[in-house]
Amino acid sequence: MHHAAAPPRRGHLARLRASRRRADRCPRKRNHPRRRPDPPRKLSAARRFGPVESRRARRRPPPRLSASIPSTVRAMSNKPQTAITPTRSEDFPEWYQQVVRAGELAENSEVRGCMVIKPWGYGVWERMQAALDAMFKATGHQNAYFPLFIPVSYLAKEAEHVDGFAKECAVVTHHRLELGPDGKMRPAPSAELAEPLVIRPTSETIIGATYARWVQSYRDLPILINQWANVVRWEMRPRLLLRTAEFLWQEGHTVHETEKEAREETEQMLRVYETFAREFCAVPVFTGEKSANERFPGAVQTLCIEAMVQDRKAIQAGTSHYLGQNFAKASGIKFQSREGREELAHTTSWGVSTRLVGTVVMAHADDDGLVIPPRLAPTQVVILPIAPKEDQRAAVFAAADQLAADLRQQTFHGQPVAVHVDKRELGGGVKNWEWIKKGCPVRLELGPRDLEKGSVAFCRRDLGAKSKEFVPMSEVVATIGQRLQTIQDNLYAKALAFREEHTRRIDTKEEFYAFFTPQNAERPEIHGGFALTHWNGSPEVEEQIKNDLKVTIRCLPFDASEPGTCPFTGQPSKQRAVWAKSY
RNA sequence: CGGGCUGUGGCUCAGCUUGGUAGAGCGCUUCGUUCGGGACGAAGAGGUCCCGGGUUCAAAUCCCGGCAGCCCGACCA
Numbered sequence: 034m035h036h037a038a039a040p041p042r043r044g045h046l047a048r049l050r051a052s053r054r055r056a057d058r059c060p061r062k063r064n065h066p067r068r069r070p071d072p073p074r075k076l077s078a079a080r081r082f083g084p085v086e087s088r089r090a091r092r093r094p095p096p097r098l099s100a101s102i103p104s105t106v107r108a109m110s111n112k113p114q115t116a117i118t119p120t121r122s123e124d125f126p127e128w129y130q131q132v133v134r135a136g137e138l139a140e141n142s143e144v145r146g147c148m149v150i151k152p153w154g155y156g157v158w159e160r161m162q163a164a165l166d167a168m169f170k171a172t173g174h175q176n177a178y179f180p181l182f183i184p185v186s187y188l189a190k191e192a193e194h195v196d197g198f199a200k201e202c203a204v205v206t207h208h209r210l211e212l213g214p215d216g217k218m219r220p221a222p223s224a225e226l227a228e229p230l231v232i233r234p235t236s237e238t239i240i241g242a243t244y245a246r247w248v249q250s251y252r253d254l255p256i257l258i259n260q261w262a263n264v265v266r267w268e269m270r271p272r273l274l275l276r277t278a279e280f281l282w283q284e285g286h287t288v289h290e291t292e293k294e295a296r297e298e299t300e301q302m303l304r305v306y307e308t309f310a311r312e313f314c315a316v317p318v319f320t321g322e323k324s325a326n327e328r329f330p331g332a333v334q335t336l337c338i339e340a341m342v343q344d345r346k347a348i349q350a351g352t353s354h355y356l357g358q359n360f361a362k363a364s365g366i367k368f369q370s371r372e373g374r375e376e377l378a379h380t381t382s383w384g385v386s387t388r389l390v391g392t393v394v395m396a397h398a399d400d401d402g403l404v405i406p407p408r409l410a411p412t413q414v415v416i417l418p419i420a421p422k423e424d425q426r427a428a429v430f431a432a433a434d435q436l437a438a439d440l441r442q443q444t445f446h447g448q449p450v451a452v453h454v455d456k457r458e459l460g461g462g463v464k465n466w467e468w469i470k471k472g473c474p475v476r477l478e479l480g481p482r483d484l485e486k487g488s489v490a491f492c493r494r495d496l497g498a499k500s501k502e503f504v505p506m507s508e509v510v511a512t513i514g515q516r517l518q519t520i521q522d523n524l525y526a527k528a529l530a531f532r533e534e535h536t537r538r539i540d541t542k543e544e545f546y547a548f549f550t551p552q553n554a555e556r557p558e559i560h561g562g563f564a565l566t567h568w569n570g571s572p573e574v575e576e577q578i579k580n581d582l583k584v585t586i587r588c589l590p591f592d593a594s595e596p597g598t599c600p601f602t603g604q605p606s607k608q609r610a611v612w613a614k615s616y
Numbered sequence: 617c618g619g620g621c622u623g624u625g626g627c628u629c630a631g632c633u634u635g636g637u638a639g640a641g642c643g644c645u646u647c648g649u650u651c652g653g654g655a656c657g658a659a660g661a662g663g664u665c666c667c668g669g670g671u672u673c674a675a676a677u678c679c680c681g682g683c684a685g686c687c688c689g690a691c692c693a
Contacts, residue, residue: 198693200692234693335693352693417652461651464651466653
């Protein structure tokens, strides 16, 4: 269900064709100065062939397909050229893969389901870490680190929990390799572990066991700890940054004396996530509670932030759980209360992952590549020296270095502006487009003419690849902080407007079903959005709609009390739920 | 777990049906002309054709057996 956005019957051959399309996109063969659009034939071919076709059959493809090209596809040859092929509207999932790749965020590794996070992508994650870490510290938390390995028996202590994760666990069974009879290395049969170890899919159980030792008295509470770590969930359908077998995240695990305190913690951390999404990622989110169906295995209550991305689907960008006494019971986290009684503690957990990077991509990137919000950009300003003639180079480079130094004296949210001077010997266009595709918020072109005039070409990525304005150098330096904030604000405003445009209050079953049904069933166009619709609270209704439309309740938003009628059952409803297709 | 497809330079692939010197585009290197919107020309480097066995004078190509990857379905905090 997570891959409903993929075109139907997208088979092996279609992939082959798609990659060939990619190869065709290479710029060197293009006419100067403007690239010519890719021939639409390729795209159409990808769609026309069935998924299973023998190699033999492929060897003799029909020589010409133009006669069968739908007019909508043919019209593409007139559309503006884009750096990313296909565009968002043509094929969103494929666009996503391409934009992540072209923007040098991450790539698939040789290990199935695992990604390599490249420096630019890791730089974004580091910015996220720094911001979140500061917010965690500001709310009284400390960092610690717990083991990667979890004894299977620990995981099994909480029934719902093990149910939820058992099917996607990587298991370590041996502690030594040896040379087998076939000459290959194999786990040594003599070195089998007495108890298999699971590689953490999440750490509630191992941390719970530790906390059980730490907590004896109410005086030991609360425990407020976060860990930055990797986790493994063996995914059958990986997608770069969004669903991978291994990913990076933070997980907070806290223990409290009372339910009230634990619930407050749960809500506080959700607010931290909401603030972070808004202020740093420039992504507006709905905050609310998950329905029972979507709750974390073992939790009493799961709160979440849900964002809308550009194909109008929802993505869960962060969760915060009130775990009640379930894990305290399973792990034996008990303490002597103020009254001298033995009591079970109340625990919480909360996390966000590298999926946030993918969320930012899907929220802001365009058909020319990534658009990174300034507060997350590893390089906020890139200076591109233009020095066509050898004898000008030294002067231009010196001016670029000086400009960089001046800009670094400026601050953005209390930190020096991150400036990079790209002095590589590359064609100006190539270099420029590289930074466009990487989504660097500001590009400054500095050439000989600028040196004479004391100006610089100021290019804002959020306004599109063509954005360019000549500004006096001193003015750019003096206002760079404001300018970055303008970009940050603009991205948020655009994302918010987009979400509002595609969020609808729906009160009838018919309208609901129509909203989530694409015009073209064969190759669904981007459609739907968020439906704010009443619900009688029954899991059966949820299940039915999930089966019919692949639409689920993303959350029951806070502060949305509004009695009404569930359009699916006619029964009373306390509030509207946010319904959407989701990642 | 069921069904299907594919393994050939760094990448994407052609070549296999009909066995006969290992190919293309992109990328990479060097030189020259370019460079303020994805440049061009010339010359180069780079491959145990997944592995093992068989047939043959001769195997990327045909046969058998492995292994790996991918796709579809099922499953999915």
